Amino acid sequence: MIKGVIFDMDGLMFDTERLSFRFWKQAGEKIGYEIPEEMVEGFRGRNRASIGKEILDIYGSEFDFDLFEKYKTQAQIQYMEENGVPIKPGLLVLLEYLKEKQIKMAVATSTNQELADWMLEMAQVSAYFDTFVYGNRVERSKPNPDIFLKAAEELHLPMEECLVLEDSIAGVEAGKRAGGYIIHIPDIIVVPEEVKVGITAEMESLEEVISWIEHANQSV
Structure with missing residues (x-):
């Protein structure tokens, strides 16, 4: 039952997965990092802590994950405010x-x-x-x-x-x-x-x- x-x-x-893919890539470029497509694909279904750990393991502690996530979120919200x-x-x-x-x-x-x-x-x-x-x-x-x-x-x-x-x-x-x-x-x-x-x-x-x-x- x-x-x-x-x-x-x-x-x-x-x-929204297509949007997320685009905006993660854009957020990386905005802070000076080229985020590989296969890495972004691997973000799907995982929480913030898991994604953040992978990013920091690869790029080191100098990578500003909070800013990276902030730019991605802002871009996604702006898109959906305009398009639903x-x-x-x-x-x-x-x-x-x-x-x-x-x-x-x-x-x-x-x-x-x-x-x-x-x-x-x-x-x-x-x-x-x-x-x-x-x-x-x-x-x-x-x-x-x-x-x-x-x-x-x-x-x-x-x-x-x-x-x-x-x-x-x-x-x-x-x-x-x-x-x-x-x-x-x-x-x-x-x-x-x-x-x-x-x-x-x-x-x-x-x-x-x-x-x-x-x-x-x-x-x-």
Whole structure:
């Protein structure tokens, strides 16, 4: 029985991974560093502490990570103030369905809390959710399962009654390790087949999730 759904945010709810990629690169250039594309790709699904540690391990303590993150966040907010938050197909319909069925909802995102809160409010979806868990609220970043376990705890549900929706490699790994149901919705990063072994399902978009939940809950 699915009693709770835990949403990743970037790349799952919002089509923002392409934006993040661009703005991390721009932020690096602004402070005088060329950030390799493969490094930026590796940021996906990971929290601030994990990204910061990797950057400082590579570039040393002279790298101003706080400024780097600040420039990236400012550029992303400016873009979305002008263009809106790009919402993924099927998100609003899914949120309305879950609300109608009284299925609890959580956001579990590695994005920093200030930016995540701003985006959720800007997209006018905050009110749907029962709780929000950010990367800074757990010790270990995805691919560890901590953020999803924390979300289930705050929904007051066992993980076995929760469905995790994810797009990234680290997120899919974390969802599998958490022990609930995990559906992969592809975004711009190709998740290797070996990572997808053991997931509950893969779907093209959020629009398909409703029928899966209907079937899962009717089967109980």
